[in-house]
Amino acid sequence: MSSTDVIVRFNAVEKTYDGRVNVVERLNLDIYQGEFLTILGPSGSGKTTTLMMLAGFEEPTSGDIQMSGQSLRNVPPFRRNMGVVFQNYALFPHKTVFQNVAFPLVQRKISKPAIAEQVGEALRMVELQGYGDRRPNQLSGGQQQRVALARALVFEPNLLLMDEPLGALDKKLREQMQIEIKHLHEALGTTVVYVTHDQAEALTMSDRVAVMDEGCIQQTGTPQEIYERPGSSFVANFIGENNNLDGTVERIDGDDCEVRLVSGDIVVARRVGVSQVGDRTTVSVRPEQLEINPNGEAHPNRFQGEVVEVIYFGDHNSLRLAVAGRDDIIAKVSAIDSGDKISPGDSVEVGWALHHCRALDPL
């Protein structure tokens, strides 16, 4: 994507509330026209503050946010033309659904018939036609969420900002809404900036994910990149399940390296967060990449281990293994493959490929 496609640019943005600790630290981030960008991070990582600065509710302490090349520094929220969906929806309880959705149009002094038409269309879009006369408190959580969406989209904003919009919904509804929001984004093409702490949500919905921690962006990339090629131990552990093996770099060989684990075993891994021999490192392997009793595969990493626990998940089994001096190594195996064959106490061989194994910064 070329720089002309950049709709929003965070340029060395910092934010502090108390003058001592930065909530957001030298944030540089480009948001591209039409993309679905998720800012993912644990609570207190500065992701909501980032969103609030973009919406104009918070002022950056230093640095600049630009939209379409123009600084937003002195642009108040009501001139930014960004739709915001809040965690608690922020629907106006004294107004009907219709009045809520019409609110941005009324503020823009649009004629009454045009308002009626656009509100009707927006409510149809979120499948709430016929709910116009209800009050927000007469709607379910999911319906309120849709009203908030319709209200944030009805005025065709440049940007749709969403701050943990699905946090208050139960799991099933949340998953359904994830798909609906994704489809809406595909249909409308509006640029979406979505803030969440739920890594599954980030992976399913986004074009691009920016993982944030302690005020800094740790990594940006497609969901696949973030999941399969984490750039740091934080990202590897925050997104998905992960096995961590601590050790010291023994030898560096181009993009790869050998790591001596605490147990004395040697692991071969991709070199990501290490620069020289003797560096401390944490090697990361996803549980689903571990193979039990690999037949014929020429895995460079092969270890003898013992099954400590078998946990049944329906579609897969999760094995807790004692391997390489640790007893918390998790392997995900298909329930069909393993069946009843593996039980606690069994001695097994565990192996994984070099390219699934990454030597990251030490935890």
Added chain:
Amino acid sequence: MIVRADTVAATGEHSGRSLEAKLRAAQRRRKLKAVALVAPLFLFIIVVFVFPILSILYHSVDDPKLPLILPRTAEVVAQWDGGALPDEAAYEALVNDLRDAYEAKTAAVIGMRLNYEISGFRSMVMRTARRAKRIEEPPYQASLIGLDERWGEIEYWRAIKASSGPFTTRNLLAAVDLERRWDGSVGRAPPERTIYITYLTRTFWISLWVLVYCIAIGYPMAYLIATTTSQRLSRILLVLVLIPFWTSLLVRTAAWVVLLRSEGIINDFLVNVGMISEPLSLIFNRIGVYIAMVHILLPFLVLPLYAVMRNIPDSHMRAAGSLGARPVSAFLSVYLPQTLPGLAAGSLLVLILALGFYITPALVGGASDQMLGYLIAEFATRSGNWGMSSAVGVLLLLGVAVLYPVYRALLGRGAIRLV
């Protein structure tokens, strides 16, 4: 539905009824429990609220004295049409009644009652009663007029007739500047008695302005307390609002006298710094009444407002902003409407409390700043006229009673949740 109907048919009517009966029994138990829980409050309200109010209503129309103390006279004037002076029989009844009353030491009581009708009647009755035992034979009329020639004036007899009870509308009519004439018609009371409407309008007017000042000061304050991110600031402000609750009303009002009088702290300060050359008259006038009353009533407005505002999430104003509303427009269309229930509840409290103020205007107000409460106290404590005192009380009660529907009409149903 079909399944349910089948089930009912299968299990039969009998079990259906027993289920209903069980439900009724359960509900009865719950109801009994609820009644037991509210019973103490209910009794308390009956004893200290309903009963006194009924008693005030009763006292405002109760007029039993004349038939008790002057029974014969009461009987005779009941027959009299009030057109011309009553005949000898009436005079005879009065002489006998007054003599008995003098002996029973009740003449002063009836004298006071009659004095409400015409001033000077009390001394006239007392003197006549003292000498009544000297009149032992007819002509009673001539003898009475000989004692005091006012007994020959028809007004005094009409006053007796008007006081002959056992119930009267005079107090209630007087409380709205009206009187009942001898022929039964109702008309405007003479100018020296038409003070009540003035007091009533003044009472409402002062209360209304106190409310306006309370809203002007209290709304922004409640907003700040509810929305500030500084916990310290909101706690300090809340304490400042609540401090008036911690001291007695009398002490606070007295403190205002110390602060506001011409040689008081505020005037001394202003003169010393040279801002004014003459002391401002801040007390014993309307300004003093407003200052002291607003100070006392402010918490009643701020607290309900604060309670409502605290529950309005910040995100509402933010959402309004992001949707294109300028701050003023966002406030008017999103924030203000959501605070109306609190504003209505607080305003109603302030208004109702302000209407009943007595001590504060009495201490910091001038003669033309007194409210209905002052009249009630005057009648009750100084002249012992419980009838008039009650009637003015009824007037105040009615004033408050009309406020509520007016409020509901203004703010719509369900707007007032506190009252």
